Amino acid sequence: MFRHILIPSDGSAASQLAVNAALRMARESGARVTAVHVLPEEPALASLAAAPDENSILADIARQANTLHVDCTTLEVHGDQPHAAIISTALQRNCDLIAMASRGRSGLASLMLGSQTQKVLTHSKIPVLVFREG
Template sequence: MFSHILFPTDGSELSDKVAPRVMELARVHGGRVTAISVVQPFPFMTLSGDSGIVAPDAEVFEGQMERAARDNVNKVAAAASAAGVPFEGVVALSPSPYQEIVAAAEKHGCDAIVMASHGRKGLNKLFLGSETQKVLAHTELPVLVLR
């Protein structure tokens, strides 16, 4: 049914919890998994000169975030190895994670996306947004949402 699953991971406890379920789904269907972790670029512009404002270094921030994203993908790789599921990991830099997820599914020839969702409600959902909801709105692939 699903021969190639894209599994976006943010390294959260919820993503870690659903990873074995994603692997089981792939294993049962004789499929493979591509995991993606998206790093968002440094959110602030640094100011130069004598402004008196000290801002963190964007390169340092993005380097730390990329290492964290690689760790996220490596955790999924370990779950895939334990389940005997073929695996590929991707780390991407994008200001828009949902767009990167949809593009990765297309680029890698995935036939389904399986995502963990925190299930935020109310103002948290309004202000924090939902990458899962955006993926659902911007792909024609089947999307399985796990909690």
């Protein structure tokens, strides 16, 4: 079973569903989690991609994990290629699973980021569990 799960989140509804499912899975298996939020390196792009309260994304995940008694570390990472930042973080943190949504934000953020889940699936040597809406 998995012992350390990386949960990337962009704060979207789809991402929140993945967070909920991954935290339940972590609770049931006794795994710990690292929740990560990736922002662009360029400050101007970061402000365009930012949700109204970026800090609340990770704070909300930490609260949910605490409620479920799941050991959770939160991490904000900066990188112009979110998929690479996700994979790199998983490797650095010795995660044995990446659990993420099949798609994230729409609008400008999706145009800028593209299909990060597909890129993580393509490039990760660590198993990836993808949660789909619906």
